[in-house]
Amino acid sequence: MKRFWAWAAIAFGMLYFILPLVGMTEFSLRMRRGVYSFDAYAKVLADPRFQETFSYSVMMAVFTIIFGVLLVVPTAYWVRLKLPRARPYVEFVTLLPLVIPAIVVVFGYIRLYNTSSWLPLTGSTLGTNILLMLGYATLSLPYMYRAVDTGLRTIDVTTLTEAAQSLGAGWATILGRLILPNVLVAVLSGAFVTLAIVMGEFTMAALLNRPAFGPYMQLLGANRAYEPAALAVIAFGITWACMGLIQLVARLAPKPATPVKD
Amino acid sequence: MTEAPYLSIKGISKSFGALQVVRDADIAVGRGEFVSFLGPSGCGKTTILRMVAGFETPSTGSISIDGRDITYLKPSQRNIGMVFQSYALFPNLTVADNIGFGLRVAGVNRAEIASRVEEMLALIKLPQLAERFPWQLSGGQQQRVALARALAPRPTVLLLDEPLSALDAKIRVSLREEIRAIQQDLGITTIFVTHDQEEALSMSDRVMVMNQGRIEQIGTPAEIYNHPSTSFVAGFVGTLSQLDATVTDAAQGAASVGSETIAGLPLPASVRTGDRIRLALRPESLRRDRREGDRTLSARIDSVNFLGAVIRIKLHIGDEQLSLDTFNDPTRTPPAPGDTIEVHFAPETVLALTD
């Protein structure tokens, strides 16, 4: 009897998640009257603004990931190595983006970096792009930091660092040749989460008035019928592809250095 | 040692906050010498080693290698090889790349690295494992690779911190012989930290015994074992039976144990008649057959442990416990618990402990 209810709960959950997806996908295929077709998809993909905003967001995601890795890997490493007692505080700071709404963050940015401030980032396109990238990096910080920190937990950071130092290695060598390769899987899973966040982000891009994918989806949704559904399915597909890649990468991960039994 | 020491540790102390873990240690290690640091857990062995490696800075004192002061040099500038208890191989690199790491960091060219790696793999007898990753090796193999990695850049000094503690007993013994052979082969100055006395005694040129941050004694294994200079060393290295005794005649070296008096003991000059001292005896110094010049005590047997080649008999005299080791003689029946037997020993094998 217990089993029945367990299965019933699972079935209800599945329906709750899957039905809207099925409905949306079905709807997106109905652009041509009477038959299923990929017309809506063709239209979306052919739209120059789709290509523009999509590639803009992918570029932004790439820069955000590079910036995030350069920021988070050395920080998490240093905290584990030298400031283990500060770890709870650093972790708390990295969690802040989850409790502070993006809109608050972006208004703060605009106030701080507007054209009449000491650092007028919003005054130029490049500056605004940089600001947006910093915003994205902030949003993905909780996931990136957690992923990298978990990755670092699987290696003995202190002893490996000391071993490398006694062999003559400096900090750059230790980070680049030992730490980063050993947390690469964790970094990649953090990177895919970042990609998913950047591709779907609306608030920051809209308020900074950059041609990103999120605002485009919103715009299309407000004005068309079938295309937004197709776009949603595409966006959903991207997210799931990222999840799949995380799984794949995790499976190809190098094994920990536990000895085989003698 | 007549020539100047190669590795010289002078008056170093180390405190962590209010806790002083190394107190005024002086150690001089000769070129090519193998010195073990032996002592109970927490006595400061690793801390001294880490100061030599550069991972800790001494609170006072100095360290020099070959006349060059290295006290405040960064670890990466010291060219000291280090082997850790946990192997600490780089998990993302193959065995060959692990061994070549130090040379690569130093900017040595590829061909030279390859030939040195090959040489090192031959030295540790694992030439077939060059392309394996650390997780594909057994613990013993990993530690040998770690040794090769430490030796590849031709370090001035090799430091090993309990390198065998994580291994099975059998491999521990074979690997310690191998490490000693490699060390003698290369003639590299080595410090080996352990809390296993058998390891320290069997491998080393000299052993340094530490207790609570202080050096108790430095000497050859035989000196440490046969002539411990403090009661801590006497008790920590090997098994020792201690009997309370009263000096009855300091000039004659006579002391009484319970109701029996023993003369001709090697008492320290500072001892006066009437002093309470302790007489310490190794199990192998006691015997059941009397020899010329032996002293004799009668004791009652508490237990008999048959260990194969050796029989260890536990006895008591009054309230004092004693251990006696005797070779197993198949033609004789071993004594039984409850028997009273006579035990004999040469008076010069007795250690008189006053502290």
Ligand SMILES: Nc1ncnc2c1ncn2[C@@H]1O[C@H](COP(=O)(O)OP(=O)(O)OP(=O)(O)O)[C@@H](O)[C@H]1O
């Ligand atoms: N970084 C540190 N901060 C504070 N105390 C420390 C630190 N490192 C070591 N200690 C303390 O110093 C003392 C000596 O430690 P050390 O590691 O040198 O002992 P050890 O002789 O190597 O012992 P073991 O055989 O257990 O390895 C211990 O009481 C330890 O708690």
Ligand SMILES: [Mg+2]
């Ligand atoms: Mg130690």
